[in-house]
Amino acid sequence: MADYLKIPFNGIKNPFDGHIHIFRWYDTERNIDFLHGLEEYRKECGLKYIALAPLPAGKGRERDVGNNIICAFYKLANKNTYSYGGILYPTYPVKSEDLAEMTLARQHDELMEIGFDGIKMLEGKPNLYRCIGNSLDSDFYEELFRIAEGNGTYILMHASDPSVFWDEAKATPENLAKGWCYSDSSYPGYEEIYEQIENVLSRHPRLNLCLAHFFFLSPNPEKLAKLLDTYPNLTVDITPGGEMYIDFNANPKYFYDFFVKYQDRIIFGTDMAFPVNLEAGKWLCDREYRFFNESTSLMSFDDNVITGIKIPSECNQKIFSDNLLSKLGAKPKEINKKALKAYIEKYRHLIQDKKLLARIDELSIQYL
Numbered sequence: 278m279a280d281y282l283k284i285p286f287n288g289i290k291n292p293f294d295g296h297i298h299i300f301r302w303y304d305t306e307r308n309i310d311f312l313h314g315l316e317e318y319r320k321e322c323g324l325k326y327i328a329l330a331p332l333p334a335g336k337g338r339e340r341d342v343g344n345n346i347i348c349a350f351y352k353l354a355n356k357n358t359y360s361y362g363g364i365l366y367p368t369y370p371v372k373s374e375d376l377a378e379m380t381l382a383r384q385h386d387e388l389m390e391i392g393f394d395g396i397k398m399l400e401g402k403p404n405l406y407r408c409i410g411n412s413l414d415s416d417f418y419e420e421l422f423r424i425a426e427g428n429g430t431y432i433l434m435h436a437s438d439p440s441v442f443w444d445e446a447k448a449t450p451e452n453l454a455k456g457w458c459y460s461d462s463s464y465p466g467y468e469e470i471y472e473q474i475e476n477v478l479s480r481h482p483r484l485n486l487c488l489a490h491f492f493f494l495s496p497n498p499e500k501l502a503k504l505l506d507t508y509p510n511l512t513v514d515i516t517p518g519g520e521m522y523i524d525f526n527a528n529p530k531y532f533y534d535f536f537v538k539y540q541d542r543i544i545f546g547t548d549m550a551f552p553v554n555l556e557a558g559k560w561l562c563d564r565e566y567r568f569f570n571e572s573t574s575l576m577s578f579d580d581n582v583i584t585g586i587k588i589p590s591e592c593n594q595k596i597f598s599d600n601l602l603s604k605l606g607a608k609p610k611e612i613n614k615k616a617l618k619a620y621i622e623k624y625r626h627l628i629q630d631k632k633l634l635a636r637i638d639e640l641s642i643q644y645l
């Protein structure tokens with residue numbers, strides 16, 4: 278069913294995918310290095326800009342500083358590429374006193390000096406939250422949010438997850454395998470995460486925070502509307518979670534009004550990643566584009582048929598490009614080569630994969 282993207286992002290000027298990952302530095306299946314690995318996706322989908330969201334925190338494979346560094350090189354090697362940077366942790370669970378020379382405030386400044394365009398935080402996803410072991414509104418994060426608010430640093434944060442992930446009876450085998458079932462009490466409660474984010478926002482009301490995946494509030498958009506009304510710099514992205522689109526579709530009139538009302542506060546993203554599944558990427562771009570820009574029915578997430586809500590084109594121009602450009606600036610920040618070099622020096626001992634380290638050294642000679 279390759280009926281998608283006949284005219285990629287028709288009518289949108291400078292389409293911008295604001296939520297993309299690089300999961301591995303090398304695609305071993307297709308023998309492709311990461312360095313230009315998302316350019317085919319960008320071209321095929323007609324995306325002018327992309328923003329990378331490194332995931333250096335956590336215990337998984339390639340979850341370390343290497344992920345920030347390769348995203349910085351990606352910016353250097355490919356124009357019109359933005360990237361957030363991620364915070365590093367020396368041990369898990371993390372105590373403030375373990376941080377020593379890598380306090381969150383200091384890391385914020387290092388990332389900004391290198392030329393990252395914002396900060397990506399997965400720290401509100403319950404499995405990483407539990408691994409780090411600090412609540413989002415605790416002193417542990419306080420300095421980071423204070424500095425980010427003061428400097429206007431854009432933070433793309435994943436906080437919470439679909440509420441069914443807390444219900445063991447509804448857990449799918451795939452989610453169980455990924456550790457995405459939070460029914461036991463070692464995880465933060467569903468409501469708890471919302472309370473913590475609200476505490477952070479009430480302390481830092483001007484925080485330039487984007488909550489990924491609609492803050493998982495598609496079943497309760499009134500709650501999101503209240504937050505958007507209270508906090509002027511708060512945004513959300515419409516990166517699937519397919520469940521979001523199914524909820525949007527179930528209440529089209531309400532969400533039409535919602536997206537028109539909050540047209541300045543909604544940001545497009547796909548969660549596309551390297552190694553690339555090009556067909557999946559095109560499909561995602563197309564489903565999101567068509568849901569917002571057309572009024573036809575289409576097969577969508579989890580084999581649901583959904584009908585586009587076709588909001589006015591000026592709203593779509595903002596959602597699919599202008600809103601994030603106005604947050605991050607009309608051009609990606611330049612990479613400060615000296616600062617990147619110093620950062621690699623400081624943190625290279627944390628890179629677990631020696632082949633990646635060798636690749637980074639090679640790129641340093643070529644680019645820095």
Ligand SMILES: [Zn+2]
Pocket residue numbers: 296298330548
């Ligand atoms: Zn993501």
